[in-house]
Amino acid sequence: MVNEVPVFVVGAGVAGLSTAIRAQEAGFNVTIFAETFPGDKKTIKYTSCWAAANHISVATTNALLHQLERETLSVFLEMLKKDPLIPVMIRPHKEHVQVLGPEGQKQLDHLSNCYSDFRLLEPNELPEGVTKGAMYSTICIDVPRYLPWVLERFLALGGRAFRGTLPSLSALLSEEDRPSLTPFPPTSTNVHPSLNPVAIINCTGIGARSIGDVLDADVYPTRGEVLIIRAPWIKHGLSYYYEDGHLTYAIPRQSGDVILGGSFQVDDWHPISRPEMVKLIKERGIAAYPELLPPDKREARNIADLDVVEECVGLRPTRKGGVRLEVTSLNAHSKSLPIVHNYGHGGAGYQSSWGSAKAAVDLLKSAVNE
Numbered sequence: 286m287v288n289e290v291p292v293f294v295v296g297a298g299v300a301g302l303s304t305a306i307r308a309q310e311a312g313f314n315v316t317i318f319a320e321t322f323p324g325d326k327k328t329i330k331y332t333s334c335w336a337a338a339n340h341i342s343v344a345t346t347n348a349l350l351h352q353l354e355r356e357t358l359s360v361f362l363e364m365l366k367k368d369p370l371i372p373v374m375i376r377p378h379k380e381h382v383q384v385l386g387p388e389g390q391k392q393l394d395h396l397s398n399c400y401s402d403f404r405l406l407e408p409n410e411l412p413e414g415v416t417k418g419a420m421y422s423t424i425c426i427d428v429p430r431y432l433p434w435v436l437e438r439f440l441a442l443g444g445r446a447f448r449g450t451l452p453s454l455s456a457l458l459s460e461e462d463r464p465s466l467t468p469f470p471p472t473s474t475n476v477h478p479s480l481n482p483v484a485i486i487n488c489t490g491i492g493a494r495s496i497g498d499v500l501d502a503d504v505y506p507t508r509g510e511v512l513i514i515r516a517p518w519i520k521h522g523l524s525y526y527y528e529d530g531h532l533t534y535a536i537p538r539q540s541g542d543v544i545l546g547g548s549f550q551v552d553d554w555h556p557i558s559r560p561e562m563v564k565l566i567k568e569r570g571i572a573a574y575p576e577l578l579p580p581d582k583r584e585a586r587n588i589a590d591l592d593v594v595e596e597c598v599g600l601r602p603t604r605k606g607g608v609r610l611e612v613t614s615l616n617a618h619s620k621s622l623p624i625v626h627n628y629g630h631g632g633a634g635y636q637s638s639w640g641s642a643k644a645a646v647d648l649l650k651s652a653v654n655e
């Protein structure tokens with residue numbers, strides 16, 4: 286069966302790829318346009334390649350995000366049931382809190398509603414210096430394997446993709462305004478895409494600030510520095526809340542790498558790591574989780590013994606008011622068509638990806654049927 290109705294998706298991060306697949310499943314003929322794709326050299330403009338990533342709800346006060354995260358978790362669990370070998374695994378995660386304040390208490394209460402096997406740790410299970418703790422199972426996504434895997438699914442469903450840097454979304458609608466577009470993957474024999482999509486889906490992440498017919502001034506980065514550590518013996522994740530506000534987090538990946546974080550720096554665009562932050566992440570990391578060090582090096586607690594594979598910086602696409610799942614209309618080149626926005630997921634783009642994709646495609650279906 287050939288899908289006849291063309292829809293464009295702009296962006297090939299976790300938001301764009303997941304949305305493109307849901308749109309294909311709804312019967313649309315989907316073409317993705319993006320500057321950066323999975324497998325490219327990592328760049329600060331492509332947040333998805335830097336993510337940790339696991340599912341730990343951050344939707345304490347955001348009902349929409351909570352719903353999107355909840356749906357996404359069940360999609361991942363369902364996928365794992367069908368195929369346990371996908372680049373996603375279920376692991377225990379521990380929360381260690383030095384001093385529990387009212388915000389921390391709220392977050393623990395919230396997590397207890399999100400994860401079915403959530404339990405508080407007994408006092409004798411807490412390490413020295415930690416006054417409150419919890420444990421539950423959640424998913425860890427092996428990002429460098431997961432992104433190409435999702436792209437593969439899109440291509441296998443007959444999806445087409447083009448690489449290009451768009452000055453605006455409306456540029457896609459006119460032969461003269463279109464920037465140069467090259468088929469992706471380069472070996473594909475994609476013909477030049479139609480100029481008449483029935484809708485465009487906007488999944489441009491932090492790029493949403495620069496692509497534009499109109500600028501969304503509500504989008505800003507929350508900068509995150511993390512380290513990739515080689516530590517295949519690590520079997521559980523950890524969030525360790527220091528009394529001074531620093532959060533150490535560790536997320537094991539299927540590959541045996543562990544992400545060690547981190548930082549949350551509001552409106553900070555600095556694209557490369559800062560030595561003082563790297564040092565802090567290491568010091569706080571081994572103090573909170575000495576097992577990150579090789580077994581024979583744990584006694585000495587020397588940061589030089591961490592097996593650091595890579596220093597990473599990513600810009601979480603944060604948005605005042607939260608995720609934008611909304612339809613507007615675009616009038617350009619004597620055409621008028623709906624734009625479905627799906628961007629601004631901040632630090633939750635993976636854990637809300639499938640829920641957001643479904644919501645965006647529901648919006649697409651009703652916009653197109655009107």
Ligand SMILES: Cc1cc2nc3c(=O)[nH]c(=O)nc-3n(C[C@H](O)[C@H](O)[C@H](O)COP(=O)(O)OP(=O)(O)OC[C@H]3O[C@@H](n4cnc5c(N)ncnc54)[C@H](O)[C@@H]3O)c2cc1C
Nearest residue numbers: 297298300320321332333339451490492509599634635636
């Ligand atoms: C350190 C760190 C840890 C994280 N940990 C987690 C976690 O544990 N769990 C979680 O759920 N999330 C996590 N995140 C957040 C997650 O990475 C983001 O929410 C998510 O990757 C955003 O995806 P996106 O598809 O919206 O944007 P992106 O991945 O940035 O993709 C944007 C796409 O749009 C394209 N684009 C933009 N502008 C243009 C243009 N003008 N022309 C053509 N193409 C354009 C880009 O090329 C790219 O393909 C983390 C992020 C960081 C930095």
Ligand SMILES: *[C@@H]1O[C@H](CO)[C@@H](O)[C@H](O)[C@H]1NC(C)=O
Nearest residue numbers: 286287288289314442443444
């Ligand atoms: C999408 O449309 C193109 C151009 O009309 C067509 O060649 C292709 O087979 C369609 N793809 C799918 C998956 O139906």
Ligand SMILES: *[C@@H]1O[C@H](CO)[C@@H](O)[C@H](O)[C@H]1NC(C)=O
Nearest residue numbers: 454487493497498499500501
């Ligand atoms: C796509 O979203 C970005 C971010 O808000 C915005 O700048 C751009 O104008 C949007 N495109 C259209 C045509 O609405």
